[in-house]
Amino acid sequence: MIKKILLGSLLAVVLYFAGGIGLLAAGVIDRLYFWPGWSVKGPKSKKKVDQSGFAADGPLVFYQNKRLISKRIAPRGSQLVIETDTLQANDTAVLRCFVDSMGREFRVPLRPAAVVPADAYPAPEKLLAISDIEGNFKAFEMLLQGAGVVDEKLAWQFGRGHLVLVGDFFDRGLNVTECLWLIYKLEQEAKQAGGQVHFILGNHERMNMMGHFKYVRRKYEVNADMLGVAYDQWYSRSTVLGQWLRTKNVVEKIGPVLFVHGGISPEVAERRLSLRQLNVLARTSIDMAAANQPPLDKHVTQAPSSPDWYRGLVLEEPSEAQIKQILSTYAATQIVVGHTPVESIKRLYGGKIIAIDLPHQERTDRHETLQALWMEDGTFTIIDSHGQKSGF
Template sequence: MAPSLLRSSSLLVLVPLLLAAAPAPKAPAPPRLEDTLPDTFSGVERVVAVGDVHGDVDALKEVLRLAGIIDAKDRWIGGKTHLVQTGDIPDRGDQTRAAFDLLMRLEQEALAAGGRVHALLGNHEAMNMLGDLRYVSPGEMASFADQSPEADSAGSPPGLNGHRVAYSLQGRYGQWLRRHAAVVRINDTLFVHGGVAPGVPGTDLSALNRWVRQDFFPGQPPGGARNPQGPLWFRGYALGEEQEAGPALDAVLQRYGARRMVMGHTTNRDGKVKVRFNGKALLIDTGLSTGYGRNLAALELRGGKVNALYREGPVTLATVETPAAAPRPAAPKPRKK
């Protein structure tokens, strides 16, 4: 046999042996529950907060322009402003994916300008990640179809497989959401979707946020994303009687070193920002999306003032007064001799 043929036949025998001996490729590591995420920010000159979007990216853009956050081409012009979106981007509207994409891009543009975008977790983000699709509109579902190469089975809603992949821990939107906080403190204000109840576990925001996010990760104990008393669901400060809920709110604010709490989740049917507990609670879900009336409103905290921003102009809201120092007792007058 010619030498070249001998070499070829030897290689044909050797290659399968080498492949058999080679270790199997490692499966990708499962997503890890991050212990800490950025949750506390100080020295911020201007904060703008916007409530529930519910799949209406056009309303979101309009209110961001109203607040001077984006320009006519949807680019960040907010400078060092911190924008807080208090959750519930998805469900009930067809433009959820576009709203996610807008905020994902603005995150990067804001960082480059010295600002920040905080897209907080809401109960509807959690529902989609956990497979509760009760409020997903048909158009919204269909918009995720390209996120999976697998065709939807007969009889299932168009886009179902793509939606599942998109919201998975490794999916485009699930991966983004699982790295976001449920609660942040900026200067002296807590921002959250529903509200921070006094019974939540953990002594700091890091522990609280981890408790919420652990529901998304297999093998973790039950957390706060499903819990009705968790910060994505709690409505005690929106609906509770002030005399009963006031002490609980005071305790939570003291626990986290804050002066007030800003919340979405519970829609104010008059389309206005609602002030409760002498300014310690601000409710900013004004029904932004078209399905809720397209009531454009944002909250602005700047220079010690709290303003509601509306189409007709800003309105200064009641602020939490810092208790004045108790006056010193007057020195006793000298007794007459």
């Protein structure tokens, strides 16, 4: 009897390690435990896969008394150098933002402190909506140029059109800072032309401001060390980008359409809060969490039901009656969402919900055509990175 138990135990151990090694090699698991606290990482674990490191980045611009301190990592010939500049807070300074190691750049004029945008806007004649770029500057540039929003120098050429960015420009990619400064720049250029840029906060924007860095690439850890500025300070209230991000909304209504990163859950709709109330709660909760204060309305500010996290609309969890109630609450006809991945732009609930979180990085890696959502004269279509429009 004892012999059978020992043989059975030995067989179980052999099967555990043989199966575990196979799963580890296949990348199904990233860690095999030999003993509690003692394990081996597989070839596809985060640290093995992410080989990104020291690279061009910034500028990071900090408020310091009545001055601004700018730090960046800039290409100079075949080298990277760390540059620090001191500016007066009221200077009309122009920053240089590099988009690749070859020194290609765009200029960003600093402007007075950001103000909170409106919660609702009239429908424009033309509108481009993009979500979940996740630090992929190449995809962002391709989509903007293909739709005629910017020219080859990344200058606004969309006139009175609206550009709607439906969250998650942070994490996973390697050009987050560059994406943010381009949005910051285009906001001002659009305003001067009579157009508008809407930057809707997604869960990854909020995560980075609230100290959750699970998806931050190794590049940013290395760059933070080289710059002598901890990553958790990059988007704090003491920075230009941090203050600017803290003015943004989690949901906006443009014409009769709601744009929100995750979605409006039935639990949130039942509270019958106005768009302004939803946005104020979301903004206020960012720094309350960092201060370990009691959370505000959890359904509005935390996963899984908050506007930046909710996935139920794309997963088609609410009933038709609940969708009708959500739309009625905000006098809307449709909701455009990102956050939950789809292979192609998709209409749900008879077109009442439109999902636009596409695999931009995978398609960029495969040199494939990219797509985004286009609206013209109130009608939604797809537009690709070559400017071709199609129905869906």
